[in-house]
Amino acid sequence: MSSGPVLDIRDLRIALPEGSDRPFALEGLNLTVNPGEIVCLVGESGSGKSLTAGAVMRLLPEPHVQVAGGAIAFENQNLLDKTEAEMRKIRGNRISMIFQEPMTALNPQKTVGWQIDEVLGLHMNAPRSERRAHAIEMLDRVHIPDPASAYNAYPHQISGGQRQRVMIAMALSLSPRLIIADEPTTALDVTTQLQILKLIRELQEEDGAGVLFITHDFGVVAEIADHVVVLRNGVMVETGPASQVLNDPKHPYTQALISSVPALTPPPAKAVTQAPVVLKGTGLKKTFAASGGFLSGKREAVVAVRDLTFQLHKGETLGVVGESGSGKTTVSRIVTRLLEADSGAVELNDTDLLACSPRELRAMRKHIQMVFQDPMASLNPRKRVVDLIAQGPIVHGENRETARARARDLLELVELSPAAADRFPHEFSGGQRQRIGIARALALEPKVIVADEPVSALDVSVQAQVLTLLADLRERMQLSLLFVTHDLRVAAQLCDRIIVMQKGEIVESGLTAEVFADPQHPYTRNLLSSIPGRHWTPPTFKTAPVTEGAA
Amino acid sequence: MTLVDADLRPPEPSRPVVFWRRYRRNRAALLGLFLFAIVVFMALTAGLVDPDDPLRRAGVPLTAPFVDWATPLGTDQLGRDILSGIFYGARISLLVGVVATLISIAIGVVIGALAGYFGGWVDDVLMRITEAFQTIPNFVLLLALVAILGSKIEWITLAIGIVSWTAPARMVRAEFMSLRGREFVDAARNLGVSNTAIIFREILPNALPPIVVYASVIMALSILLESALAFLGLGDPNYASWGNMIGQGRAVLRTAWYCAAIPGVAIVLTVLSFSLLGEGLNDALNPRQKQR
Numbered sequence: 001m002s003s004g005p006v007l008d009i010r011d012l013r014i015a016l017p018e019g020s021d022r023p024f025a026l027e028g029l030n031l032t033v034n035p036g037e038i039v040c041l042v043g044e045s046g047s048g049k050s051l052t053a054g055a056v057m058r059l060l061p062e063p064h065v066q067v068a069g070g071a072i073a074f075e076n077q078n079l080l081d082k083t084e085a086e087m088r089k090i091r092g093n094r095i096s097m098i099f100q101e102p103m104t105a106l107n108p109q110k111t112v113g114w115q116i117d118e119v120l121g122l123h124m125n126a127p128r129s130e131r132r133a134h135a136i137e138m139l140d141r142v143h144i145p146d147p148a149s150a151y152n153a154y155p156h157q158i159s160g161g162q163r164q165r166v167m168i169a170m171a172l173s174l175s176p177r178l179i180i181a182d183e184p185t186t187a188l189d190v191t192t193q194l195q196i197l198k199l200i201r202e203l204q205e206e207d208g209a210g211v212l213f214i215t216h217d218f219g220v221v222a223e224i225a226d227h228v229v230v231l232r233n234g235v236m237v238e239t240g241p242a243s244q245v246l247n248d249p250k251h252p253y254t255q256a257l258i259s260s261v262p263a264l265t266p267p268p269a270k271a272v273t274q275a276p277v278v279l280k281g282t283g284l285k286k287t288f289a290a291s292g293g294f295l296s297g298k299r300e301a302v303v304a305v306r307d308l309t310f311q312l313h314k315g316e317t318l319g320v321v322g323e324s325g326s327g328k329t330t331v332s333r334i335v336t337r338l339l340e341a342d343s344g345a346v347e348l349n350d351t352d353l354l355a356c357s358p359r360e361l362r363a364m365r366k367h368i369q370m371v372f373q374d375p376m377a378s379l380n381p382r383k384r385v386v387d388l389i390a391q392g393p394i395v396h397g398e399n400r401e402t403a404r405a406r407a408r409d410l411l412e413l414v415e416l417s418p419a420a421a422d423r424f425p426h427e428f429s430g431g432q433r434q435r436i437g438i439a440r441a442l443a444l445e446p447k448v449i450v451a452d453e454p455v456s457a458l459d460v461s462v463q464a465q466v467l468t469l470l471a472d473l474r475e476r477m478q479l480s481l482l483f484v485t486h487d488l489r490v491a492a493q494l495c496d497r498i499i500v501m502q503k504g505e506i507v508e509s510g511l512t513a514e515v516f517a518d519p520q521h522p523y524t525r526n527l528l529s530s531i532p533g534r535h536w537t538p539p540t541f542k543t544a545p546v547t548e549g550a551a
Numbered sequence: 552m553t554l555v556d557a558d559l560r561p562p563e564p565s566r567p568v569v570f571w572r573r574y575r576r577n578r579a580a581l582l583g584l585f586l587f588a589i590v591v592f593m594a595l596t597a598g599l600v601d602p603d604d605p606l607r608r609a610g611v612p613l614t615a616p617f618v619d620w621a622t623p624l625g626t627d628q629l630g631r632d633i634l635s636g637i638f639y640g641a642r643i644s645l646l647v648g649v650v651a652t653l654i655s656i657a658i659g660v661v662i663g664a665l666a667g668y669f670g671g672w673v674d675d676v677l678m679r680i681t682e683a684f685q686t687i688p689n690f691v692l693l694l695a696l697v698a699i700l701g702s703k704i705e706w707i708t709l710a711i712g713i714v715s716w717t718a719p720a721r722m723v724r725a726e727f728m729s730l731r732g733r734e735f736v737d738a739a740r741n742l743g744v745s746n747t748a749i750i751f752r753e754i755l756p757n758a759l760p761p762i763v764v765y766a767s768v769i770m771a772l773s774i775l776l777e778s779a780l781a782f783l784g785l786g787d788p789n790y791a792s793w794g795n796m797i798g799q800g801r802a803v804l805r806t807a808w809y810c811a812a813i814p815g816v817a818i819v820l821t822v823l824s825f826s827l828l829g830e831g832l833n834d835a836l837n838p839r840q841k842q843r
Contacts, residue, residue, distance in 0.1 A: 372738060380756075
C-alpha cells in the first residue's frame with residue numbers, strides 16, 4: 001500500500017466542444033483523496049461533477065470533450081500519460097466506478113450473474129464455480145434478497161434499487177483502491193441508501209480504499225463525507241472538511257444549496273379530517289404475474305399491492321411513502337386506472353372508478369389528474385406546450401380557443417413566462433418541464449391530483465421551488481393531493497397525513513407530525529432512522545435563498 | 552444569482568430551419584435532392600418538350616442519339632422519340648412511386664399501429680396476416696394481382712401498394728410497441744384521450760421519422776416493380792413508361808443498345824435519388840444515430 005494520496009487532481013481543466021454554453025466544463029479543479037477517505041464532490045446538474053469522474057477513468061467522450069490541462073495522479077502515476085491498454089488493466093480492477101443510472105449501466109441482454117462474472121473473469125484467475133460463489137457472496141453482501149435467484153435474473157426483472165446494488169457488488173468485487181461513485185444512491189430508498197453508505201464505509205475500513213463520491217444531496221454528504229468540494233458551473237466554489245462546509249458554509253452558493261434542503265420538521269397538523277372524503281380506496285389488490293425464461297432461472301409472481309384501504313379528504317395532502325417495491329407507484333397507477341387492479345374499489349364522487357366502462361372512465365378522468373415522475377418522458381416531445389396543457393380541456397369538450405387562453409393563464413400560475421406557450425418540451429429544463437406537467441394536471445380543475453414522485457428527478461434548489469409552488473397552489477385552489485414519494489424529507493414538507501407502505505401493505509398511517517415524532521411500527525422507525533443526514537440540522541442564513549437557473 | 556429556474560432559455564430556430572441545416576450536412580443527400588428535382592422537372596415539363604403523343608412515330612426508326620435534332624436521343628424500332636418517352640416516363644414513375652408508397656404506408660401504418668398499440672390477440676391476428684403476405688414473394692403476388700385486375704396503370708399502382716405494405720407494418724408495430732410504454736402516453740390516457748386519438752395524434756407523430764425514411768425506400772422499390780412489370784410486357788401499353796421502353800428495346804439490344812440503355816440510366820438515377828434522399832432524411836430526422 002503506498003502512503004501518499006490515492007488520487008490527486010491538480011488544476012484539472014476539461015474543454016467542451018465549441019458552441020457549448022461555456023468553454024470549459026471544469027476549470028482549475030484541485031482535489032485529493034487519501035486512502036480511507038471519502039471525498040464528496042457536490043453540485044447541481046451541469047456543474048461538471050460527472051465529467052470529473054469521466055476524466056479520472058479516461059472515459060470522456062473524446063474528442064468532443066477532452067482534458068485541456070492539469071494532472072490526475074492515481075497512486076503517484078499520472079493517468080493522463082497512460083496508454084489505453086494500461087488503462088484497461090486499471091479500470092474495474094484498481095479503480096472501479098459505480099454509475100448513476102443502473103438501468104443503462106447494466107446490459108439488458110445479459111443476466112446479472114453473467115455481468116458480474118464478466119468483470120471477475122477479466123481480472124480474477126479462478127474457475128467458474130469459484131467465481132460464481134464469489135459473485136453470489138457479493139450479491140449477498142449488498143443485501144440482495146435471495147442472491148441465487150438474482151444471479152439468474154435479467155436487469156429488468158429486478159427493482160431499481162436492486163440494480164444499483166448489483167452495480168455496487170460488481171464494483172466492489174475486486175477490492176479496488178479507488179472507488180468513484182457517481183450519484184450511486186440517488187435512485188435508492190432511504191434504508192437501502194443508508195445500507196449502501198454503510199457498506200461503502202465498511203469496505204474502506206477493511207481495505208483502506210479511497211472514495212470519490214459524487215452527489216447532489218447534502219443529506220448524503222452529511223452522512224458520509226470526510227471532505228467536501230462544492231462545484232458550480234465547473235468552478236470550485238468551496239472546499240473543506242465536511243463539518244465546516246455543512247455547518248458554516250462561506251460561499252453564498254453553498255449557503256443557497258444548503259437552505260434548499262427540506263427540513264425534517266413536518267408542518268403543524270391541520271384539522272382536515274373533518275372535511276368530506278374525496279377519494280376512497282377499498283381493498284385494492286394487484287399481483288404481477290410470474291415470469292421466467294425458458295432456460296434461465298425462474299422468478300416468482302410479485303404481489304405489488306395487497307388489500308390497501310385509504311381515504312383522502314378534501315384539501316388534504318396524503319403522502320404515500322415506502323421503499324422501492326413497496327407498491328406505492330402501483331397505488332398511483334391503480335387509483336388513476338392506468339393499471340387495472342385485480343380487485344377492490346376506488347371511489348371518487350361516490351362513483352367506483354374501477355367499475356367504470358371505458359366511456360364513463362374517460363369522462364371521470366377529468367376529476368383525477370396526475371403529475372408524473374419523469375418530466376422529460378411525460379410530455380409528448382412533438383407538441384407545443386400550449387397544446388399539451390390545453391389538451392385535457394379540449395378532450396372534455398372545452399372550446400379550443402378558451403382552452404388555449406386558459407393554458408396561457410396556467411403557465412403564469414406555475415410561474416413560467418407566457419413565451420413558453422409556443423415552445424416544445426425539449427427547450428425547457430427539468431424543473432420547468434415539471435411545472436408544465438403541473439399546469440397540465442391543473443387545466444382540468446380536478447378534484448384530486450395524484451403526484452408520483454414529482455420532484456425526485458430535480459436538483460435540490462429546483463425541487464425546493466417546485467415544492468413551494470405545489471404547496472402554494474394547494475392552499476389557493478384547495479387541492480387534494482395523493483403524493484407518492486420515497487423522500488421522507490419531501491413528505492415532511494408537504495404532507496398532512498402519510499401512509500407508510502411495505503411490501504404492498506400499509507404498516508402505519510397517521511398525521512405526519514405524529515408519525516415523525518413517534519413512529520409505532522418498527523419499519524417506520526427504520527425508515528426514519530435511515531434518512532441521510534438526520535442528525536444534521538441545516539443552518540439557516542440571513543440572505544434569502546437564491547438559485548441559479550438556466551441563463 | 553437572482554435568476555429562478557422559471558426563466559426561459561433563448562428560443563431555438565424553428566424546426567424546418569434545423570431540419571434543413573442537418574440535411575445540408577450530407578453531400579450525397581444534396582445530390583439526391585438535385586436528381587429528384589430533375590425528375591420532378593421532367594415530369595412537369597413533359598408536355599412542353601413534346602406536346603404530342605409520345606407514342607407516335609416521330610422519325611426514322613432506330614435513329615442513333617445526337618444524329619437528328621428532331622429526336623435528340625434517337626428513336627426506337629417503331630420510330631418513337633426516346634427523349635419524350637423519358638420525359639413522359641418520369642410522370643408514370645413518379646405517379647407509381649408516390650401513389651403506391653402512400654397506399655402501402657397507409658395500410659402499413661394502420662395495421663402496424665393497431666398491432667403494436669393493442670398487443671395481445673389483435674397483434675397475433677394482424678401479424679399472422681402480415682406473415683401470410685410476406686411468405687409470398689413480392690413480385691409473384693404482383694403478377695397475380697395484375698393478372699386478376701388487368702394492366703391499367705391505376706390497377707398496377709394499387710397492386711404495387713398492396714404488395715409492399717408488410718415491411719412498413721412491421722416497422723410501425725415495433726415503434727408503437729416501444730412508444731406505448733412511455734409516460735406521455737399514460738399522461739394522455741390520464742387526460743381521457745381516446746385510443747384512436749392516442750394512436751394517431753400522440754404516438755404516430757413520434758413514430759413518423761423512421762416511416763418517412765422508409766417511404767423513400769418503398770418509392771424506389773415501387774418504381775423498380777413497375778419497370779419490371781413493363782419489362783415483362785405487363786405494363787400499361789397506353790403510357791410511355793421507362794420499363795416499357797427497356798422491354799421493347801431488349802429486342803434490338805445488340806444493334807441499338809441505346810433504346811434500352813437510356814431509360815435504364817433514367818431508372819438508375821431516379822432510384823438512386825430516392826435512396827440518397829432517404830439517407831439524408833434519416834440524418835436530419837434521427838440526428839442522434841449518427842453523432843457517435
